Amino acid sequence: MPPEFRTEDAPPYGTVEQVSPLVRRVVARNPSKFTYHGTGTFIVGPASGGQVAIVDAGPADDDHVAAVLRAVDGQQVTHLLVTHTHPDHSPATAAVAKATGATTFGFGPHPPEAIAAHDERVRRALEKGEEPESEDGEGAGDRDFVPDVVVADGDVLDGDGFAFEALHTPGHISNHLCFALREEATTFTGDHVMGWSTTVVPAPDGDLNHYLANLRRLLDRPEATYRPTHGPAITDPVPYVRALIEHREMRDHQIAAALAEGPRDIPSIVDELYVGLHEDLHKAAGASVYAHLVAMQRAGRAVAEPKDDADDWKADWRLS
Ligand SMILES: [Zn+2]
Missing domain, CATH: 1.10.10 (Arc Repressor Mutant, subunit A)
Known part of the structure; x- marks a missing residue:
């Protein structure tokens, strides 16, 4: 059995919620089978005045961009952090960067292997006269995003009153980063660990061996709260991550037994x-x-x- 999932009511779209002393969230109206109620864009820093960072500006959606900009009105956005280049995470980064002058941070552009696999699936579907997969699903990607600052594993991103440690966490996608906020012992886990669902690992760019290694790695870390892009916070991360690992290991054993x-x-x-x-x-x-x-x-x-x-x-x- 998969672990017990965490649910929450649909949040009020277009408004900002204070979820902890340093963290606010604005949820985009892009609910789907991949995004739960939608993409949660996090704003990190004091709620008024001063400097803030944004984690995952979200999908290319004018209403969402406007809501995020309203939430940071009167503040200086210094960091636009991108967990990865799926279409529900990074496309709004460009518009928010343009409006705020903030610097963008990410592991790198959308991975070539993911692009090649997506294009091949679309080609095969068209060849067979089938409907090709949508351009806003997890199989597609934001091909325009290029970070101003390339972030590597272990990099520390310092802001005014907050600091993040970047964790390179390939698995869901090879350019995935998590960001650990030191002041609140909280990790922004993107799609690497989500409370409402297991994570899809779309091979070949997605890699289950990397995914599992990067789940195990989290077990040794001190953060007590995870804030995924989709769904509610996870406040007991170690047993939850353990259950995710055990679920995949069980599947691995079942498949190996079938092949035997x-x-x-x-x-x-x-x-x-x-x-x-x-x-x-x-x-x-x-x-x-x-x-x-x-x-x-x-x-x-x-x-x-x-x-x-x-x-x-x-x-x-x-x-x-
Ligand atoms: Zn994703």
Whole structure:
């Protein structure tokens, strides 16, 4: 079983909520199966006057940008931090930077491997006369974002009255950063750890081995509160992260056991592991199994034997 998830009521869109002494949140009206009630843009610093940082300006949505700018009216935005380049996180950065003059910070542009995989999926879908995936889902990306300042793991970003330690946390996407706010022992976890749902790890740029390593790494850290981009805060992070790890390890064992009986393709593994799953969710389950298989392949534990059209999704997989 996955861990017990945390829920919250839909927040009031377009207004700012004070969630802790140093942190305010504005939620964008972009609810979806990837974003829960929407993207939470965090403003860090005193609530009036002085300097502030913004974590994940959010999607390209004029109303959201206006709400964020209203929230920081009369203050100086010194840092625009970007956890990663999915379309619900970084696109508003440019507009907010333009309006405030703030410096943008991120690990780097949208990863080439993610772009290539997305374009290939769109090409295949069009070839088959199917609807290609949407440009605002987790498979797509913000191809325009380029950080002013490239942030590496362990960098400390100092503001007036606040300091963040950056943690490079690839897994969900290779350019993912978390930001640990020292003053409140709080980590802004982006999509790396979310309370309302597990994290999708879209291979090949998404990497389950990296994801798990970066979950384990959190267990040794002192932060007691996580503020994900989507959904409520997590205030007991260690047992929660442990449950996330155990859930993936259980899946890994199940898939390895299935392959031990002979070569298998993804649909047959989904049928065996996700008994009773609604047909609409088979594709998502298949993507999760695929992420596990790619991780096993990268660790030298499994190999793909492509069938006729060299599509990994249709390959038979076996233990190596
Ligand atoms: Zn994301």
